Amino acid sequence: MALIVHKYGGTSMGSTERIRNVAKRVAKWARAGHQMVVVPSAMSGETNRLLGLAKELSPAEQTAAMLRELDMIASTGEQVSVGLLALALQAEGMQSVSYSGWQVPVKTDSAFTKARIESIDDLRVRADLAAGKVVVITGFQGIDAEGHITTLGRGGSDTSAVAVAAAMKADECLIYTDVDGVYTTDPRVVPEARRLSTVSFEEMLEMASLGSKVLQIRSVEFAGKYRVPMRVLSSFTSWDIPIDEEAKSGTLITFEEDEKMEQAVVSGIAFNRDEAKVTVVGVPDKPGIAFQILGPVAEANIDVDVILQNVSHGGRTDFSFTVHRNDYQRTLDLLRNQVVPALGAAEVAGDPKICKVSIVGIGMRSHVGVASKMFGCLSEEGINIQMITTSEIKTSVVIDEKYMELAVRALHKAFDLDQAAA
Amino acid sequence: MALIVHKYGGTSMGSTERIRNVAKRVAKWARAGHQMVVVPSAMSGETNRLLGLAKELSPAEQTAAMLRELDMIASTGEQVSVGLLALALQAEGMQSVSYSGWQVPVKTDSAFTKARIESIDDLRVRADLAAGKVVVITGFQGIDAEGHITTLGRGGSDTSAVAVAAAMKADECLIYTDVDGVYTTDPRVVPEARRLSTVSFEEMLEMASLGSKVLQIRSVEFAGKYRVPMRVLSSFTSWDIPIDEEAKSGTLITFEEDEKMEQAVVSGIAFNRDEAKVTVVGVPDKPGIAFQILGPVAEANIDVDVILQNVSHGGRTDFSFTVHRNDYQRTLDLLRNQVVPALGAAEVAGDPKICKVSIVGIGMRSHVGVASKMFGCLSEEGINIQMITTSEIKTSVVIDEKYMELAVRALHKAFDLDQAAA
Numbered sequence: 001m002a003l004i005v006h007k008y009g010g011t012s013m014g015s016t017e018r019i020r021n022v023a024k025r026v027a028k029w030a031r032a033g034h035q036m037v038v039v040p041s042a043m044s045g046e047t048n049r050l051l052g053l054a055k056e057l058s059p060a061e062q063t064a065a066m067l068r069e070l071d072m073i074a075s076t077g078e079q080v081s082v083g084l085l086a087l088a089l090q091a092e093g094m095q096s097v098s099y100s101g102w103q104v105p106v107k108t109d110s111a112f113t114k115a116r117i118e119s120i121d122d123l124r125v126r127a128d129l130a131a132g133k134v135v136v137i138t139g140f141q142g143i144d145a146e147g148h149i150t151t152l153g154r155g156g157s158d159t160s161a162v163a164v165a166a167a168m169k170a171d172e173c174l175i176y177t178d179v180d181g182v183y184t185t186d187p188r189v190v191p192e193a194r195r196l197s198t199v200s201f202e203e204m205l206e207m208a209s210l211g212s213k214v215l216q217i218r219s220v221e222f223a224g225k226y227r228v229p230m231r232v233l234s235s236f237t238s239w240d241i242p243i244d245e246e247a248k249s250g251t252l253i254t255f256e257e258d259e260k261m262e263q264a265v266v267s268g269i270a271f272n273r274d275e276a277k278v279t280v281v282g283v284p285d286k287p288g289i290a291f292q293i294l295g296p297v298a299e300a301n302i303d304v305d306v307i308l309q310n311v312s313h314g315g316r317t318d319f320s321f322t323v324h325r326n327d328y329q330r331t332l333d334l335l336r337n338q339v340v341p342a343l344g345a346a347e348v349a350g351d352p353k354i355c356k357v358s359i360v361g362i363g364m365r366s367h368v369g370v371a372s373k374m375f376g377c378l379s380e381e382g383i384n385i386q387m388i389t390t391s392e393i394k395t396s397v398v399i400d401e402k403y404m405e406l407a408v409r410a411l412h413k414a415f416d417l418d419q420a421a422a
Numbered sequence: 423m424a425l426i427v428h429k430y431g432g433t434s435m436g437s438t439e440r441i442r443n444v445a446k447r448v449a450k451w452a453r454a455g456h457q458m459v460v461v462p463s464a465m466s467g468e469t470n471r472l473l474g475l476a477k478e479l480s481p482a483e484q485t486a487a488m489l490r491e492l493d494m495i496a497s498t499g500e501q502v503s504v505g506l507l508a509l510a511l512q513a514e515g516m517q518s519v520s521y522s523g524w525q526v527p528v529k530t531d532s533a534f535t536k537a538r539i540e541s542i543d544d545l546r547v548r549a550d551l552a553a554g555k556v557v558v559i560t561g562f563q564g565i566d567a568e569g570h571i572t573t574l575g576r577g578g579s580d581t582s583a584v585a586v587a588a589a590m591k592a593d594e595c596l597i598y599t600d601v602d603g604v605y606t607t608d609p610r611v612v613p614e615a616r617r618l619s620t621v622s623f624e625e626m627l628e629m630a631s632l633g634s635k636v637l638q639i640r641s642v643e644f645a646g647k648y649r650v651p652m653r654v655l656s657s658f659t660s661w662d663i664p665i666d667e668e669a670k671s672g673t674l675i676t677f678e679e680d681e682k683m684e685q686a687v688v689s690g691i692a693f694n695r696d697e698a699k700v701t702v703v704g705v706p707d708k709p710g711i712a713f714q715i716l717g718p719v720a721e722a723n724i725d726v727d728v729i730l731q732n733v734s735h736g737g738r739t740d741f742s743f744t745v746h747r748n749d750y751q752r753t754l755d756l757l758r759n760q761v762v763p764a765l766g767a768a769e770v771a772g773d774p775k776i777c778k779v780s781i782v783g784i785g786m787r788s789h790v791g792v793a794s795k796m797f798g799c800l801s802e803e804g805i806n807i808q809m810i811t812t813s814e815i816k817t818s819v820v821i822d823e824k825y826m827e828l829a830v831r832a833l834h835k836a837f838d839l840d841q842a843a844a
Contacts, residue, residue, distance in 0.1 A: 020479065056438040057438050057441060057445075057509040057513060058509050060513075065508075065518070065519065066512055069505040069509045069512070069519075072504065072505035072508075073506060076501050079494060079498050083492070084475055086494075087476055087479040088479040091479060097487065098491060103570075148525075
């Protein structure tokens with residue numbers, strides 16, 4: 001008998017018919033002798049509907065008081081889901097009880113609309129499990145020290161599920177979603193992409209942060225911090241597939257280095273076309289320029305991703321970085337109006353039509369030449385590399401957006417991702 | 423400066439456009455210097471939508487665990503409303519904060535779907551009012567001693583508003599609704615029906631319990647118990663009508679006997695076609711028969727309204743009572759299968775096509791002949807009276823359903839309700 005946490009996304013909860021199927025699947029696990037905690041998302045479309053209503057009525061200024069009300073409103077979507085799922089479980093003959101974030105309680109800080117979980121009190125949930133109940137807990141939300149409802153931000157239900165699993169020391173946290181696992185790359189770009197049966201936590205973290213939309217990155221961080229075994233699997237299989245088969249399906253996110261020895265050097269290709277590149281040209285090369293350029297950018301709440309500073313020629317250098325495409329124009333204005341005059345730089349150039357392509361693999365740590373193989377492959381395809389950034393387990397390049405699919409397909413092939421058995 | 427509670431029904435909250443108008447109206451009152459607490463219902467249709475989803479998934483058996491989940495689900499409708507209204511108030515430039523029942527907290531017993539309010543802690547709300555905020559509180563819901571969400575049953579938001587007003591010793595509780603006050607009778611039946619500018623609490627209680635749908639009866643009981651001045655008025659006036667005019671509109675429910683001296687003997691005609699009549703025929707007339715008949719009925723959770731036992735002839739009597747029409751068949755079956763055999767009665771007769779018509783007026787206390795005038799009026803119209811029941815301030819008759827409109831119109835005229843100035 002194990003303690004298992006299931007998380008179901010909004011699509012899986014999208015209708016009463018689908019909720020009934022979720023209940024049947026959970027009941028199957030409970031009947032197999034497992035203690036079950038379930039974290040469902042709001043029914044698909046519901047959070048957007050609620051926030052749409054809120055947007056029509058919101059004041060122009062985004063104050064904490066306003067964000068507090070957004071959380072009050074948005075959190076109801078998950079509350080409806082847990083109640084409906086508990087009813088469906090009862091209809092399946094299970095004992096079941098649902099809890100809102102504040103009832104568990106899931107304690108968070110007071111950063112409305114993007115709160116962080118501080119602690120989870122599992123006393124109540126444990127008592128229910130011991131009494132044979134399936135416990136259904138709202139994702140996405142908690143309560144702050146003053147008793148206000150908070151939400152964790154978009155995709156927060158993944159984080160809730162992992163946090164609950166961590167707090168309860170669950171044996172496994174199963175994230176049911178509309179894809180059947182983590183792939184070597186997006187199958188819509190490379191039809192030969194393969195599902196990975198396991199992926200290391202660190203690789204998953206890179207893939208999530210590099211634009212693979214399977215899991216919310218904070219949930220992966222949480223899983224890593226508390227070493228919660230986490231599995232991504234499909235909610236579109238028939239609910240009555242044999243439990244042994246289901247328990248091995250999807251992709252397991254592991255923490256055991258040993259298991260990786262046999263794996264490929266590169267596990268996957270991630271990509272992201274949400275970024276834009278800006279370059280401050282002709283910056284006087286003296287100490288502190290990075291801070292003088294990026295300080296005002298950070299103050300304007302603009303996130304910076306890749307940063308690149310070349311060696312200087314004649315006492316002047318170029319300083320480039322990437323930002324989210326939504327922040328592109330704002331960044332250009334800021335640099336032109338504030339930074340360039342203050343710094344005595346020559347000008348600002350920018351390009352919103354770029355993308356970032358990355359190879360990710362824990363095996364890169366112990367294999368030399370992986371990055372150069374990547375550059376060689378892109379060169380053969382005639383793709384010019386604009387920026388490069390590396391970490392222990394990934395190498396990213398910024399290239400022209402129009403080459404994105406070509407680059408991903410070429411790299412996928414070059415690293416034999418369409419062949420090796422994972 | 424007064425402390426004022428506003429309550430808005432689902433229709434008034436039916437769209438973001440209407441919510442914006444509610445906010446403008448509340449802001450007008452706040453700007454006039456009043457401390458404002460607002461209790462809005464769920465957006466119209468929302469509670470039905472939520473309970474519809476729940477019904478599709480509910481187990482066949484109605485357990486406490488199931489009812490608990492219904493409350494978890496249904497309570498979200500009001501939570502969305504308070505958040506949206508607080509946002510709309512902020513957009514109007516007011517400081518505003520919303521609270522769910524559990525956040526106030528509004529403490530109730532654990533009777534899910536029909537809980538009763540036990541206490542309201544007004545500490546938090548008072549602090550917000552003192553800080554200049556408009557406080558928006560969910561109607562319809564509370565929290566029990568174990569931290570479960572409860573709801574008060576249909577129309578419970580009226581009760582919530584009055585309970586909040588009572589707990590805070592508010593100067594007045596204004597119930598905004600889709601009618602502009604309490605009428606002498608339903609204007610759809612009698613076009614000459616007049617709006618009453620005041621009505622006594624006791625009359626309102628009788629009218630509410632006799633089928634007038636303007637206010638939920640429990641809210642009137644609450645208002646009476648705590649002597650909360652309560653006004654029913656229209657939410658369909660323009661939000662910017664002068665506040666002095668608005669403050670005098672609608673119908674005030676009063677507790678001052680003096681004000682009644684000048685009033686008509688009869689204040690209104692109520693009617694109700696939700697009932698059915700059953701008669702146990704040929705009951706041996708001995709002590710305890712009322713209990714022997716109504717005991718099993720009460721055990722089956724069937725509410726009994728009018729009860730009538732005639733004098734006996736030859737040691738046998740007939741025992742009649744009315745129940746809600748939805749309980750009619752169940753009552754007949756129960757009497758036939760359990761009561762008649764146990765009692766040795768002759769048979770059970772019934773009639774679902776009846777209605778109850780009542781004259782209500784606090785002046786009846788001090789005026790003789792009011793009941794006989796009623797009977798005379800009905801006799802003139804050739805309407806046969808099947809049952810009669812009276813209290814200090816009302817006289818009700820049960821008649822054939824088909825005469826209902828005729829009876830109401832005739833009585834309205836006979837008691838000069840279409841003429842006197844209220």
